[in-house]
Amino acid sequence: xxLLTIPGLTSDQQLILMLWGVGGSxxxxxxxxxxxxxxxxxxxxxxxxxxxxxLAPIMGFMIAGTLVPEGGEFENEIAAIxxxxxxxxxxxxxxxxTFILSIKHNGLFLGIIIGIFKVVAALVAAVCAIGLLxxxxxxxxxxxxxxxxxxxxxxxxxxxxxxLINGDEVYIRRAEITPT
Numbered sequence: 001x002x003l004l005t006i007p008g009l010t011s012d013q014q015l016i017l018m019l020w021g022v023g024g025s026x027x028x029x030x031x032x033x034x035x036x037x038x039x040x041x042x043x044x045x046x047x048x049x050x051x052x053x054x055l056a057p058i059m060g061f062m063i064a065g066t067l068v069p070e071g072g073e074f075e076n077e078i079a080a081i082x083x084x085x086x087x088x089x090x091x092x093x094x095x096x097x098t099f100i101l102s103i104k105h106n107g108l109f110l111g112i113i114i115g116i117f118k119v120v121a122a123l124v125a126a127v128c129a130i131g132l133l134x135x136x137x138x139x140x141x142x143x144x145x146x147x148x149x150x151x152x153x154x155x156x157x158x159x160x161x162x163x164l165i166n167g168d169e170v171y172i173r174r175a176e177i178t179p180t
Contacts, residue, residue, distance in 0.1 A: 029117045033164045038114060039105035042167030046101050050122045052094030060087015095119060105167060128157060 009017070033040035041047040064080040064087070074080055098118050103111030 025113075026117065026121070029114060030121075030160075030164075033166060034160070036166050036169040036173050038110060039102075039167050039170045040114065040118065040164040041161075042101060042105050043165060046098075046105075046167070047161070047165055049094050049097040049101060050118045051126075053091050053098060053119055054123055054126045056090035056094060057084075057087045060084045060090070063087070105170075125157060125161070128153075 029038070029040075032038045041050065061084050064074070064077075064084040067080040067083060068074050068077050074084075099112065099115035102115035102118060105111070106114050
């Protein structure tokens with residue numbers, strides 16, 4: 001018997017159950033952050049460390065791609081490999097800093113959970129933002145109303161990110177709750 005199997009459930013049912021658990025946890029943490037119960041992003045620097053998790057490797061590969069001559073192979077260009085590696089190392093450093101800052105502001109247990117949330121949320125937000133920006137600026141995607149809807153969703157995404165920079169508000173809330 002496998003350690004992670006739940007008797008009576010198929011593997012598909014177990015996967016769906018896990019996804020519901022992860023999705024529910026994601027929503028609970030999002031609500032906890034937006035209601036200033038936990039620190040999601042302490043400040044803009046905290047947000048930038050989290051953004052660097054995906055942005056640095058993407059930028060590294062984009063820059064590295066420009067260093068490969070036309071018709072050349074990526075793995076044959078030392079400069080391209082070094083630049084892509086630097087982007088990956090910066091992204092890994094951003095991931096480590098994301099966890100360090102999450103633990104610093106929320107404690108060990110909750111900090112690790114929030115760190116995971118931040119990294120996953122940053123990747124999901126990046127994919128959504130890229131897709132929405134593509135819809136907004138692509139002339140072939142459809143009507144004006146579809147573009148406006150994409151712009152509204154993008155605005156809501158930016159508002160949520162701004163709302164999740166809540167370090168000062170959480171510290172004020174914690175000071176009000178703590179008796180003196």
